[in-house]
Amino acid sequence: MSSMQELFDPVSDIADRLTSAVTWESGARLWPSNEQQALTCCRVIDETxxxxxxxxxxxxxxxxxxEPGQFMTVSAxxxxxxxxxxxxISSPPSRPYxxxxxxxRVPGGVMSNWLHDNLxxxxxxLAYGPSGTFTSTASTARQSLxxxxxxxxxxxxxxxxxxxxxxxxxxxxxxxSARTPADIIFREELKQLARLSPKLKLFFICEGVREHDDWSGATGRLTLQQLSEWLPDFAEREVFTCGPxxxxxxxxxxxxDGGHDPAHYHQESFDITADAGPEATMPSSHATSNTFTVKLSRSSKTFTMSASETVLSAAKKAGVAIASSCSQxxxxxxxxKVLEGTVNMKHNGxxxxxxxxxxxxxxxCSRPTSDLVLEL
Incomplete structure (x- = not known):
């Protein structure tokens, strides 16, 4: 019996599947992140x-x-x-339908208010396919924070x-962390999940408590002392963090400050509360007067641009419609796809x-270092 357990450990097998991108790349079709399609809203749930x-x-x-943790870009x-x-995407890939x-809802937020009021x-x-590298498949660690x-x-x-x-x-x-107890998203579901999985440990901390809140939990902002009291082993865990x-x-x-190894730290690299205005051109590391020609292979359209501009910014100035969202x-x-030529790209995942x-x-986030031919 023990020899069989050495050959096949079902828990270890599941863990391997959970931390492998291959798990989420089978059984469903590929939806490229630069491909837009229409989605139908099936359900609206008031969380808070x-x-x-x-x-x-x-x-x-x-x-x-x-993959769990990825996002998609919606358009309206x-x-x-x-x-x-x-x-x-807040739903899990294990429920792919x-x-x-x-x-x-962000005060003054263009998209968030429109979604709340109209959907x-x-x-x-309309939405573009899932994208992003902030995902649990980035690590095979058995302990996570x-x-x-x-x-x-x-x-x-x-x-x-x-x-x-x-x-x-x-x-x-x-x-x-939440502003008040009433602002804790998925509070009851997380408690239910913790009952289903004893090794899932939950800790909530609220910045403030209103007069009628029935709250006996932690208040204020998360500190090293509080984290150490809750989780003495936090420095040994693989950390995933997301928020403002x-x-x-x-x-x-x-x-x-608590001695956690940065090599085991992952964070979502854009501000998830952002719902603001137009594209901001990323700053150039150096000014230059070089100009290059960009040709689009499908439309045969060409335009010239400065080496200090991003290709996206220059294309939009030239009247070329290219799908984009974060601009970061x-x-x-x-x-x-760059068919010919070279660019200097500094991306954020x-x-x-x-x-x-x-x-x-x-x-x-790509600037030309030569003339370019793009698959557009």
Whole structure:
């Protein structure tokens, strides 16, 4: 019997599948991150007073494959203007027939307010395929620490749901920060998941408590002392964190002060609360007067551009319509194959090395170092 256990350990086998991208790349079709299709809203769930989950299915009712923690870029026409925003997929890839995003209504936010006010079951929304490298498949660690704040809980919720769906009693410590108890997203579901998986440990901390809140938990902001009391072994865990930019900076400093190895730290590299304005051109590291010619292979259109510009910015100036969203090298929406020429690309995780090896680049963070021919 013991020899058989050495040959096949079902828990270890499940763990290997959970931390392998191959698990989520089988059984469903590939939806490229630069391909747009229409989704149908099937369900709208009120999570908190200002957070809703929107569940979608594809037009042909086929499953969608993605990795837990990835996001997709949605597109809508708001007040006559085309608006695109990135939202993390909160549903797990183990339930591929419905793809959900969980959206906080941001004061003055163009897309978030439009989604809350207009999206209903039966509504249609355009979206680009899943993308991103902030995923639990980035590590094979058996002990994890999930740190989130606000709607940054969504990618970690996808990871947690996937773990439970696969029947793996995985050692996950989930620490979530919220403004008040009423703002804790997925509070009851997380408690239910913890009952299903004894090794899932939950910790909530609220910045403040209102007069009528029934709350006996931790208050204030997460500190090294509090984290150490909850999890004396936090420095030994693989850390995944997502939340507002300020929160992630504070958490990174906290972990560093606590002796956590940065090599085992992963964070979502864009501010998930952002719902703001137009594309901002990334700063150039140096000025130059060099100009290059860019040719589009499919349309035969050409334009010239400065070496200090991003290819995306120059293309838009030339009237070339290219799908894009974050403009920070994160979402992967503007991924395009460079057929001829070279570029200097400084991305933030929106493209994989194997894609770069095949000639693909993110135009929003690529600057030419020669004349170019693009597959557009």
């Amino acid at each position: 007073h200002d957070v809703k989950t929107f569940a979608f299915c594809t037009q042909d009712k086929m499953p969608v494959r993605f 026409t708001v007040a006559g203007q085309s608006v695109e925003r990135c939202y993390t 419905l793809v959900s995003i969980t959206v906080k 209903r079951p039966g509504s249609h929304l 999930y740190l989130s704040a606000g709607s940054g809980v969504t990618p970690l919720m996808s990871m947690t749901r996937a773990s439970i769906d696969l029947g793996l009693d995985r050692d996950i410590a989930f620490v979530h 930019a300020g929160y992630m900076s504070a958490v990174k400093a906290l972990l560093r 090298g994160v979402c992967g929406t503007c991924k395009t 929106g493209i994989r090395e194997r894609e770069v090896q095949k000639g693909f680049h993110l135009l929003c």
